[in-house]
Amino acid sequence: MSSMDKEPLFSAKNVKLLTTPLNDENPITVQVLGICSALAVTVKLEPAVVLAVAVVAVMGAANVIISVLRRTIPQRIRIIVQLVVIASLVILVDQVLKAFLYDVSRQLSVFVGLIITNCIIMGRLEAFALGNRVWPSFLDGVGNAAGYGWILIVVAFFRELLGSGTVWDYPVMEKLGLYTIGYENNGFMILPPMALITVGIIIWVQRSRNRKLIESK
Amino acid sequence: MEGLVNIFVRSVFIDNMVFAYFLGMCSYLAVSRTVSTANGLGIAVIFVLGITVPVNYLIENYFLSSGALAWLGAGFANVDLSFLSFIMFIAVIASMVQLVEMMVEKFAPALYSSLGIFLPLIAVNCAILGGSLFMQEREYANIAEASAFGLGSGVGFYLAIVGIAAIREKIRYSNVPGPLRGLGITFIVTGLMGIAFMSFMGIKL
Numbered sequence: 001m002s003s004m005d006k007e008p009l010f011s012a013k014n015v016k017l018l019t020t021p022l023n024d025e026n027p028i029t030v031q032v033l034g035i036c037s038a039l040a041v042t043v044k045l046e047p048a049v050v051l052a053v054a055v056v057a058v059m060g061a062a063n064v065i066i067s068v069l070r071r072t073i074p075q076r077i078r079i080i081v082q083l084v085v086i087a088s089l090v091i092l093v094d095q096v097l098k099a100f101l102y103d104v105s106r107q108l109s110v111f112v113g114l115i116i117t118n119c120i121i122m123g124r125l126e127a128f129a130l131g132n133r134v135w136p137s138f139l140d141g142v143g144n145a146a147g148y149g150w151i152l153i154v155v156a157f158f159r160e161l162l163g164s165g166t167v168w169d170y171p172v173m174e175k176l177g178l179y180t181i182g183y184e185n186n187g188f189m190i191l192p193p194m195a196l197i198t199v200g201i202i203i204w205v206q207r208s209r210n211r212k213l214i215e216s217k
Numbered sequence: 218m219e220g221l222v223n224i225f226v227r228s229v230f231i232d233n234m235v236f237a238y239f240l241g242m243c244s245y246l247a248v249s250r251t252v253s254t255a256n257g258l259g260i261a262v263i264f265v266l267g268i269t270v271p272v273n274y275l276i277e278n279y280f281l282s283s284g285a286l287a288w289l290g291a292g293f294a295n296v297d298l299s300f301l302s303f304i305m306f307i308a309v310i311a312s313m314v315q316l317v318e319m320m321v322e323k324f325a326p327a328l329y330s331s332l333g334i335f336l337p338l339i340a341v342n343c344a345i346l347g348g349s350l351f352m353q354e355r356e357y358a359n360i361a362e363a364s365a366f367g368l369g370s371g372v373g374f375y376l377a378i379v380g381i382a383a384i385r386e387k388i389r390y391s392n393v394p395g396p397l398r399g400l401g402i403t404f405i406v407t408g409l410m411g412i413a414f415m416s417f418m419g420i421k422l
Binding site: 029032033034035036039040079080083084087088090091094095109110113114116117118119191192193194195196197199200201203204205206207208211213214 | 236237238239240241242243246247300301303304307308311337338340342343344345346347350351354394395396397398400401402403404405407408409410411412415
């Protein structure tokens with residue numbers, strides 16, 4: 001144990017906790033978790049970024065709390081304890097959003113509440129925070145939330161660019177002068193099914209670059 | 218009565234949980250490898266949604282929303298507990314799922330063993346919590362409307378998961394490009410099914 005205590009904060013093992021969820025063990029494209037809330041908020045970039053930040057905050061904090069309490073939580077009621085911790089943190093985030101970013105919180109509608117049932121958070125608490133020390137748990141939480149966040153932001157970027165011709169409400173396509181030469185916004189990108197197809201394409205690109213992720217039949 | 222049918226049909230086809238809101242995607246993707254397990258999970262979801270949405274409706278309207286505690290006496294008329302709704306909803310859902318699990322174990326042991334871990338996971342299925350949150354957001358007028366919405370959403374989820382399971386059983390014999398195999402093609406097929414379901418949007422009820 002004493003050697004563990006002297007481990008530097010960003011040792012190779014800890015950095016790995018932070019980076020593998022970004023690619024090799026990405027929560028969305030590889031572990032298939034947390035897709036529910038991931039897709040509906042990706043019509044525009046701003047709510048997607050806000051949701052990603054909210055998930056990073058909730059997940060980092062939830063992992064720390066569960067990791068601190070891990071020796072005192074009885075095995076039988078751990079799911080309810082986890083849900084209560086997550087739900088309380090989400091209430092905090094929800095109230096903060098309503099106070100400072102009211103418009104975005106309207107756009108996110110029920111999806112802030114749905115962070116509670118985001119299976120990534122539950123999954124990481126079960127799989128990691130219950131058995132690990134506080135600092136690695138924090139890194140693991142933040143890493144997984146970031147892996148979730150970047151997919152969200154990439155999907156939102158393409159949907160907003162192709163669907164509304166803007167990026168963060170800045171009219172890119174108009175400034176490039178594409179409308180004058182006959183370009184039109186693809187309204188289809190705003191509709192729900194295109195989020196699924198965009199994620200499908202991200203998975204396709206990611207797996208052809210990282211062939212060890214390819215599934216056997 | 219007409220209004221109830223309207224809400225039911227809307228929530229099955231037009232506001233379908235999976236295709237219009239992407240709720241319940243995790244279990245939708247994880248349990249849709251074969252039709253038989255998808256069938257079992259779909260029925261369990263119909264059941265849980267059909268119970269929790271009306272129960273949460275009662276809790277919302279008689280305990281949590283602003284002024285809902287007026288029945289306790291004049292002193293409680295200004296109490297607003299709506300910030301507690303997330304935690305109450307999830308508590309109701311968790312206990313209902315526990316109840317369903319015990320009932321399935323008692324009356325349908327075969328289904329119980331085939332569903333395994335996925336039965337308790339219904340508690341963290343976003344379609345279930347989403348049902349209650351949409352019920353709250355849309356402010357249904359009475360408990361009958363809330364029940365129609367809950368049941369309809371469950372049936373919508375059932376249709377979606379059984380449909381994709383049937384397609385995935387067949388797609389196993391197709392020659393899908395390597396990187397797209399499994400998850401990727403499932404996403405794209407779901408997207409295409411979503412486009413098909415969008416054709417219901419034009420229906421005016």
